[in-house]
Amino acid sequence: MDRHRLSAIAHTHHPIAAPLLGVNVNRLLRRADRQPTARILDLGCGEAAWALQALAHHPDGHADAVDLNRHALERAATAAAERGLADRLTLHERDARSYVPDGDYDLVLCVGSTHALGGFAGTLELAGRHAHPDGVLLIGECFWEAPPTPEALAALGLRPEDHTGLADLVDAAEQAGWTPVYAHVSDTAEWDNYEWSWTGSLTGWALDNPGHPDAAEALAQAREHRERWLRGYRKVLGFVTLVLRRC
Template sequence: MDRQEIGRIAHRDHPVAAPLSDASVHRLLERQLRRCPDGRLLDLGCGEAAWPVRALAMHPGLRAVGVDSNPAALEDGRRSAERAGVTHRIALHHCDVREFTTPEPFDAVLSVGAAYAFDGLLPTLKAARPLLAPGGTLLLGESYWDGRPPDHAREFFGDDLTDLPGVLAAIAAAGWWPIAGHTSTREELDAYEWSWTGSLTDWALDQPPGPDRDQALDAAARHRDQWLHEYRDGFGFVTLLLRPEG
């Protein structure tokens, strides 16, 4: 099992692949799409397309495009779109998000928890700007340090992660303005981690003895241990609705 497959299974029982509740996801989409309920939405790093499928169900005149490098996740997204009855209004593309281009910009762009696919926050902002139509908005989800993390947590996540003021300062320096936002609560953060480890464990226990079962159980146990001992007390997540200058 590769890392993408483990992540796909681990996220199967959570509303989205980020520490946000159903209510928070709905509220953020409502805020972003009230300007363009009949427009075009793009999700960069869409995974199973949870965000665009939900957005399409909320707004019957909306159209959406999702881009991701994981073909299995995109197949899950197509099935979700079919169940929701929105397949005629969504297109899912298997490609590197850094290589996606479009002749027609989008009214709304999302990139929630996918900065790793662009190699960081600033490259994500740079990639999103030319994809936005005039007056368009970017819904961006980004991790940050909440307080002073222990040294071993910094080693786990690397040196690029900063605190919440640092995230906002970097966004401002790149020429973007926050117009709304949501800071994930402790309940949302914990629920996400329990779902991630629990879904993977549940899937593994249904498998016959073998390498996939063992690998999945090991990945769930290691992730849970890292969460509880290395970053639970210092990790935060913010989802911001942004507009570019100009």
């Protein structure tokens, strides 16, 4: 099954591809607000849920949203039209690492997609190039909430050094020239909501489409993901969304 199509189906009921509830998305966007926020960039946008919500906060703003997932971008276009925001959102189907903007942005977002931009350090460097001198970055990244167990590492296919603790993550941001002015650490309820939505959406699609050639694989993928989460990284892998300004 095409991984982009799989991801789009899995995010049917949770278009924000990260463990955050809507109330916290709005809180983070308010904390990132430095009026006027006229230009917004969402790197690795998925269904552009962050960009669309940022536009709802800034009625005079315009957003560019960049992703390789055509299925997710199609959903983003539909959502933008439904919310009356299509004229203020430009979708770019391309690798975010090669995106060349026309000018600087007031707010640059990358939440849950840092792996595609060279990790946390690579994301700070790339996103920072797109932000104007007084611009704000809103970056979401994983960290070890508890010492990684062998089960968690096996489930995630990671090594202990692939993530740091939260304090070291903040230190890395400051060493790169960015300091947090606010942050939100996702709690267990947010993680559970995200993971149950991910696996449940994929499972539900497979059960609703039993004759589809991808149904059996989708069901297997959902089951495997659920097992890796529940028996591996639940309450071990953390997620923080940082509101950053240049220091």
